[in-house]
Amino acid sequence: MGYTPELKELAEKVAATREKRIAKRLAPKRIVAYREDKGPFRDIRDLTRVPGIDAEIFEAIKGQVSLTDEPGKTNVNTADAQELEKLDGIGYFKPMTMAERERVLKKFHPDYKDTGMRPLVVGVNRGERVPDEFADLIEAHSLLADAQIELGKPNYDVDVLVIGAGGAGASAALIAQEEGAKVLLVTKLRHGDSNTVMAEGGIQAADKPQDNPVIHFLDVVGGGHFSNDRELVAALTNDAPMVIEWLERLGVMFGKDAEGVMYTLHGGGTSRKRMHSAGDMTGAEIMRVLRDEIRNRPQIEVVEFSPVVELLLDDAGHCGGAVMKNMETGDFKIVRAKSTVIATGGIGRLHIQGFPTTNHYGATADGLILGYRVGVGLRFMDSIQYHPTGAAYPEQNIGLLITEKVRGLGAEPVNRDGEDFVFPKEPRDVESSALMRECLERGKGVLTPTGRHGVWLDSPMIEIIQGPGTIQHELPAKYKQFMRHGIDISKEPMLVYPTLHYQNGGLAIKPDTSTQIPGLFAAGEVAGGIHGRNRLMGNSLLDITVFGRRAGIAAAKFARGAEVGELTLAHVERYERELKEAGVETDRTSPMILPDYRYKTG
């Protein structure tokens, strides 16, 4: 229980520098520049003539600099660039410039490695590089390759089939039902089992006066390194306040003050404080409210423990439903549906490049496989998000999410010598890469008793900056999770290391969530393009609700007046032929449905 004596000793070093680091954080917000060697600056632009301050650094710091011509009045000796650099980003370790971000990403981010990826040999994205673990599932046989299945007598006949009952699926089901559709919601585990429940820190929405959906848009595309599908981003940020209003109306308990003003924080890469939260259980709170609401509506039928194993197309090439499998009896069931929404979530349980994951047990990429087999293209599948702060200790919690809200509330990463080494609110991929650099290149990480790398996340800072009791109030689930293992995170720092968190890419969709297959829609983590190559914190709970709702509207609309023709599995036969022609010889099958941890201890 608790830290080993060796780790306790190292944690002491973090405590020893804590006050100094906080003092720096709370220091005066402006630099008064005076150049000792050559006298006072005449113009703020003179700063760019200081060796080492290029145009980009100047842009980053100029707002914090004012000039003086009296040596005694300066609060920083700006004799050289180093002195200035130390102080810019006042109070924090200096944020990286765009060029620095790129350098650290190229060197340390797993997406940029040469190994662990290969080009696909079949399907729409043939020739494109994806992680090996995912390629293995694409280059695999259908579970129905040899099955004899009667498609003529469906067990369910509905307007809208929603596959997956996490946040996106639940949102889609509720809205489709409101639009008048008869809805069937199917899920392979329990209703609500999803990454949604595990989303802790918050949901972004630009609803404060100093913010707006345009600024939110800029943060999203900048965070995604300008690779995002901008039409999807505009939908995301413009719908955001409406989603918050919808959730509040359903009874989600967002943090707010006595006047009703929403409690909002920064996340990595945000330029305005727009992270709304419900303690550190934001996703769990949203999910349980959506689920409760679905259970209030008998018009929505829910079938659990029944993964979809293939989609069905009709003779006109429209999606006409799906084949699902009852995991407990092994029976196949046929669903005929006028429109279908894939909302099956992500990929974490494939453990890309051997990383532990924050993801739910069911995050096995099923929907990507289903969609790809009927011919929907994939985007950004070579781009995986590693969350900077996964638990690296104790062993029972390895890879579990430590919400970004911990940094949002004031904690920062600290190395084994008790030093801060990175701006704590870089975009996630940059922050993760910086943590890996600290451990792998600089050797300033902490090695755990089981040989894992980690750096400290100095959570006790929160209690000093925000006041005693903040951790128990704002991070109740995290507090409990660590107390179970004898670590009081309001007094001791946590050990963290990047962990596989999110699939940035996914099925190609339009802003209304339609795919290139008529009658087939996709929403949530399974869809790609919204976040480009990197998602910012708080934009996935937003993504699932924005696009879940859009899918509900679009699927219900498509279903009105749609006729389903004769159902076929011809696309599966075609896919099997393509595998054979590409020379894929394997006994692998997909979708994976469940990960297999039998006889393992990891």
Place this chain on the structure above:
Amino acid sequence: MGEEGKARMIDIYIMGKKYQVPETLTILKAIEYSGYQFIRGCGCRGGICGACGTVYRTAGDYKLKSGLACQTVVEPEMYLAQIPFYPANKATYDIEKLEPTAEALIERYPELLRCMGCNACSKVCPQDLEVMEYMSAAMKGELERVAELSFECLMCGLCASRCPGENVQYNIGILARRLYARHMRPKAPDLTARVEEIKNGRYDEELAHLIQAKDEELTRRYKETQADREPD
């Protein structure tokens, strides 16, 4: 990279059957280590979804203990069974139309009044919630207090499994929280105003422009907003 190399092996009993597992594992991982692949009884694996409620006894102890399989470390001579599903009474309602009162709760869940104050629910709660306290507050119509005391509920169902009054505490909890959030707290003024602006198309033109904008313009504007970052 696991600890299996040096971990001591202990005996546990999964639904009566004996297995040897490393003593450092959680119940969840010990069951997998023993050769089981979960269909039910496994969810987030991180203590937040409530899928893996488990009851157990240890040899020589009369006490029936409980916990989440993903959060509880195995003990020697542990006899365990999972409760991945527990039948629950769930009322249906239109949250818009309900009043946030004790009557609203009692009409939907009359069994609430059968709570006899035995505190079995609180004792079994893996989140250490004061379940009985919030049941008592629910009876009195103190919805804000129910909301606060029940907020960290995972809806795992262990409380309902132990209740001699046959209550489903967590369903009463969520109804109270929804009523509180929907009807008792002031609306967010900024939010209402912003939603109105968006519905009137206030940002449509600028967003349409940015969708078409050249990368240079986007990069420039991104840098500007970042340089103008709102202080913490």
